[in-house]
Amino acid sequence: MKRKLRMGMVGGGKDAFIGAVHRIAAFMDGKIELVCGAFSIDPEVSRQSAEELFVAPNRVYANYEEMIAKESQLPEGDRMDFLTIVTPNFLHFGPAKMALENGFDVVVEKPMTVTLDEAKELKATVEKTGRTLCLTHTYSGYPMVKQAKAMVKDGHFGKIRKIVVEYPQGWLSRLSEREGNAGAAWRADPKKSGLSLVMGDIGTHVAHLAEYVSGLKITELCADLSTLVEGRVLDDDGSVLLRFDNGAKGVLMASQISAGEENAVRIRIYGEKGGLEWANEDPNNLIIKMLDQPRQLYRTGNAYTTPYALSSFATHNTRIPAGHPEGLLEAFANIYRNFAATTSAKREGRTPTPEELDFPTVDDGVRGMAFVQNVVTSNASNEKWIKFEE
Ligand code: NAI
Secondary structure, eight states: OOSOEEEEEEEOSTTOSHHHHHHHHHHTTSOEEEEEEEOOSSHHHHHHHHHHTTOOGGGBOSSHHHHHHHHHHSOTTTSOSEEEEESOGGGSHHHHHHHHHTTOEEEEOSSSOSSHHHHHHHHHHHHHHOOOEEEOOGGGGSHHHHHHHHHHHTTTTOSEEEEEEEEEOOTTSSOGGGTTOHHHHHHTOHHHHOSOHHIIIIIHHHHHHHHHHHOOOEEEEEEEEEOOSTTOSSOOEEEEEEEETTSOEEEEEEESOOTTOOOOOEEEEEESSEEEEEETTSTTEEEEEETTSOOEEEETTOOOOSSOOOOHHHHHTOOSOTTSOOOHHHHHHHHHHHHHHHHHHHHHTOOOOTTTTOSOBHHHHHHHHHHHHHHHHHHHOSSSOEEOOO
């Protein structure tokens, strides 16, 4: 591509959280520019946000329908190339489907939709249109997560037997949705959030991490969901036992009432010969624990030759020399960079490399929505185990 990719945005105004993170991530490599948006539910906030972001006033739209309709009428040399969707969950499906059907690629936040049926419809739309959909499961963008995946895939730990993933947060320990916290208010509303608060909001992240790093698929689960803050409508805490397609067993914990916790995402995987541990709050470290050996610490950005080199997937997603911290913004930027490289390759008629294709897609979105649906079904059932239906 001889030019930057042009991004449009739904949501992500001055009144939002994650939209600004998307812009930092998208701009980090200088290959993407923001050209248009419907940035807020409030038109004045949208206008002000656009002004601060130097978006031309004639490219600020009243809503996503108007934006997609008008952008698709612009000449190829002007119109947006892809749409980033950073609205509350119930407003992902509509803009994603319409954008794909009008020839635009899509970056969409998780959970991809609010129902499994919508997720499957988006997958069918991606297949029909041939467009690319990128789902921003942030934690899979870290170099040391990619290193963990590569070492599992290469058989370093032998056959995988046990997978433990956790996502404890404390920010919903109070009834924040009734105390003027807009982000908590829509998350706690079943019509805007979906069937489950905790599993849609953060459970999908760690379910994805478990399948991404292990390369395995969840086949059965047994779930227990709770609402531990009085007055809340949806669940805020959940524990799930997992069975994987190679016979491995797992445990997934997602909780938003773990008072005092920040974003303590952690994954541990154990095989016949050893195991690994990675944590979001210490993301440049990958701890390797082999049977009868001292513990090893793998660090981002090193040119190790022994006992195991950093994989091409880890190095492709590392930006600076060892010792300089890289974090969530860079992990997010890795997802954008790989998405941008893949869509640019398709435009140029080039086959993207495996490293460029390494970002979550519509298939991960369908798995995520199936996970939420199956967890809710299991929680309501007296059966001990239910099959993971997709
Ligand atoms: P937020 O409540 O802070 O922001 C939502 C934004 O959408 C606001 O700008 C709001 O005005 C806008 N909006 C609402 N309705 C709109 C409409 N009809 N048209 C245009 N804009 C509209 O929400 P937050 O925390 O930024 O979350 C947004 C999405 O991102 C959610 O799906 C959430 O699950 C996901 N998320 C993902 C994270 C990750 O780690 N990947 C982290 C945080 C959120």
